[in-house]
Amino acid sequence: MYERYWLFKERPFDGICDPRFHCRLPGQYAITEKLRYALVDRSGCALLTGQPGVGKTALTRDFVRRHGGRFTHIAWLGQPYFGHQDLLRRLYLQLSADQAGSADALVLEHPGLLLEKIQHLFHAMASHVLLVLDNIQELSDPAAIGALKAMYEWGQLSLHPLNSVAGRAPQAGNEQGFRVSVLLVGQPVASQNLRQFAGFFESLTLRLSLPCLSREELSDYLRQRLQAAGAQQECFTEEAKDQMHRLAGGVPRKINQLADLSLLVGYVRKKSIVDADEILQAARELMLLDVA
Known part of the structure; x- marks a missing residue:
């Protein structure tokens, strides 16, 4: 739905275990x-x-x-x-x-x-x-x-x-x-x-x-998956990444959920880049705030 808006070839954070999107950190x-x-x-x-x-x-x-x-x-x-x-x-x-x-x-x-x-x-x-x-x-x-x-x-x-x-x-x-x-x-x-x-x-x-991702590894994880989807620009601010790491606890499955939904929120809001507010909105819809 949001792929054309963000200039992706496909969605980068689908939950499917696709080998093309596996990140070697x-x-x-x-x-x-x-x-x-x-x-x-x-x-x-x-x-x-x-x-x-x-x-x-x-x-x-x-x-x-x-x-x-x-x-x-x-x-x-x-x-x-x-x-x-x-x-x-x-x-x-x-x-x-x-x-x-x-x-x-x-x-x-x-x-x-x-x-x-x-x-x-x-x-x-x-x-x-x-x-x-x-x-x-x-x-x-x-x-x-x-x-x-x-x-x-x-x-x-x-x-x-x-x-x-x-x-x-x-x-x-x-x-x-x-x-x-x-x-x-x-x-x-x-x-x-x-x-x-x-x-x-x-x-x-x-x-x-197998440990959860560190904040630095989260950045690498997002970058690799975005590149695999054909992204041509940065999609998340550093504040958004900080918020994502705090809410997801470094767990890739939760990171995927937050990243995917926040990109949809950013598309609806016509944002040029996803910020911490979009991450928070995604977390509310995913009901993650009560465990953060």
């Missing part, structure tokens, strides 16, 4: 490099936490886009989680060519075999599998956590026992055999939940927390 560089160490370099299992809207899923998707070619297969699971068997069934469907009905029948007839079949699939894929579990704070079933622990332990074996079962010798120059890397993504409470499973929590290679 300096403060996130250390986190992505540590993820690369843990996952791409086969060093273990990583836990990434952060408050809602801080950009965990966006960062994870960007990581997979950039490094996905280093894995033989990637399985991505998100909420809702309906317990142990649901987790295994969904994972099995992503890793296999079977139809949903086949997996359902397997669970109903031989539920104890599903984990074993996934283990065989890991081995058949040979080199390196990445498992991503998003919104892990929703997963509290002890049996499901136990299954994750088992998958992680398979990935740590230098020579997997299934080599002998399948009659396949390790490939030359690949002494460590195949590996399974696991990335757990969720809200801070996920870390508390996993502490109940001490053996698994302590085995995590990395426990990372």
Whole structure:
């Protein structure tokens, strides 16, 4: 609606997780490099936490886009989680060519075999599998956590026992055999939940927390998204950015909401640049003032 007024090619602050608008900020560089160490370099299992809207899923998707070619297969699971068997069934469907009905029948007839079949699939894929579990704070079933622990332990074996079962010798120059890397993504409470499973929590290679944006990072964030949308001029005053950071608390999801609506307010008011007043009006309409 306001794109032509502000000379944008498209709206810069849509909530859609569009890779063209992903912002690679300096403060996130250390986190992505540590993820690369843990996952791409086969060093273990990583836990990434952060408050809602801080950009965990966006960062994870960007990581997979950039490094996905280093894995033989990637399985991505998100909420809702309906317990142990649901987790295994969904994972099995992503890793296999079977139809949903086949997996359902397997669970109903031989539920104890599903984990074993996934283990065989890991081995058949040979080199390196990445498992991503998003919104892990929703997963509290002890049996499901136990299954994750088992998958992680398979990935740590230098020579997997299934080599002998399948009659396949390790490939030359690949002494460590195949590996399974696991990335757990969720809200801070996920870390508390996993502490109940001490053996698994302590085995995590990395426990990372994605922080909110600083005031300086907010400026970089706005600039990158505006440039991606084709902006030809500055759209927010420094006072507007100050107000936005105060009201959004550095949370990208809230920043997007405030920026998008304030641009609409500025369009309606025929402003040449968005000021703090437009941010305040947007915050009122979004009902953010009572939490600022």
